[in-house]
Amino acid sequence: MSKSYENLLQMQKDYFYSGVTHDVNFRIKQLKKLKKALKANEKKLSEALRKDLNKSDFEAYLTEMGVLYSEISETIKHVKGWVKPRKVKTPMTHVGSDSYIYPQPYGVSLIISPWNYPVQLTIAPLIGAIAAGCCAVIKPSELTPHTSAVLAHLLQQTFEEQYVAVVEGDVETSTALLALNFDHIFFTGSVAVGKVVMEAAAKHLTPITLELGGKSPTIIHEDAKLDIAAKRIAWGKFTNAGQTCVAPDYLLVHKSVKETFLKKLIEQIKDQFGEDVSRNSDFPMVVNERHFDRLTGYMQDGTILYGGNAIRERRFIEPTILDHVSWDSKVMEEEIFGPILPVFEYETEQEVIEMVRKRPNPLALYLFTENKKTEQNIVTHLSFGGGCINDVIYHVGTSQLPFGGVGSSGMGAYHGKYSFDAFSHDKGILHQSTKMDIPLRYHKAKGGLKLIKR
């Protein structure tokens, strides 16, 4: 089995070395082909997402397809500029020479993706790989088999295997691929598997991008506009039934507004998802029984303030708010990744800073406040991947911002130009003059600037 993966890798390396992918017009053509194939298969992908996660067409478009169409268009528009060597300043010590940065495609990249946004999180890295001039082997998630099968078929129909290949499979497949000497690995998934990937990459010193998870705090300060905060948090937390890497994981609410805010949040849940969410046929399911059992286990870790209904046969869990949760409970030890939202209260900003610092670096952090000083204090004193002030998740939707974690929530970033950068090595080149020479740099220098006689 792994022998055939080795052959696949070699075939892609040969194709990469042929130089075909270096041509920017080739890259643009492939991006256009990709967009066309996604559009042609939009219905099939939507149906597969419904089967795997009960995603509605609206949610599938908003969070998967729509994001990709605009990412491809942006990339096509700008890639000719991105590939150009950039001239940068040269110091006086290097007088006579010029300095350039040449973006160089890494080569053959291995892209491993998760199940929660199975289309977006497989194709978005591929857009970066194509733009940068790389070849790619893609390993989608085995937990969303219908979507992975449609993706595999679509990509096999669109690209030659020597350029973009899809290998379906589970941990065993992933492990076999990770043993090979890829030129770059782009991994999206859990912190635990991120460590496995990093260890595998270390064997070959392969450059890696790790897009991991973590617990993203959401802070509602005393001066926050509570109506809009409640609306946006209800949307961001319960979209995809909370199975979003940047979903608010837990709330930190200022003591003086906690009661009012929670009432508004409950109203918003009812408004957006229905009085009885179990009757909302568009509410996504939990991906499998293992995750269902893990999530329902968290219900014991606090007082259920709202929700709590769970139906195993349908893998349905109602949006649930947990109060009186202990920081040492299981729900606060692990990334929740489901529709359960623990709530804590605080009195001072310093308390917030200390609570967040005690835990691993979050992938995202959200703060609702009207106070600039509070905003600066939190944004500058805490380490996290990225986030929003007065919103949740929305920072992920702009191609102008790098998206990625820091420390235990990941390394590297992508989206827009950052995706191109993620798959490129910036090669620094000094173009030296042969018209003059500085003797001072040489051993036994006599000094002075000399013109070279021709």
Ligand code: NAD
């Ligand atoms: P996962 O880490 O279990 O799996 C991700 C991929 O790795 C899958 O393709 C899987 O087959 C493979 N894999 C699983 N175990 C492996 C192993 N031992 N060795 C090698 N490969 C292995 O993650 P998941 O459950 O699919 O996704 C959920 C996690 O992903 C959450 O932690 C979430 O926060 C994170 N995530 C992060 C982002 C991001 O952009 N930062 C986006 C989505 C999900």
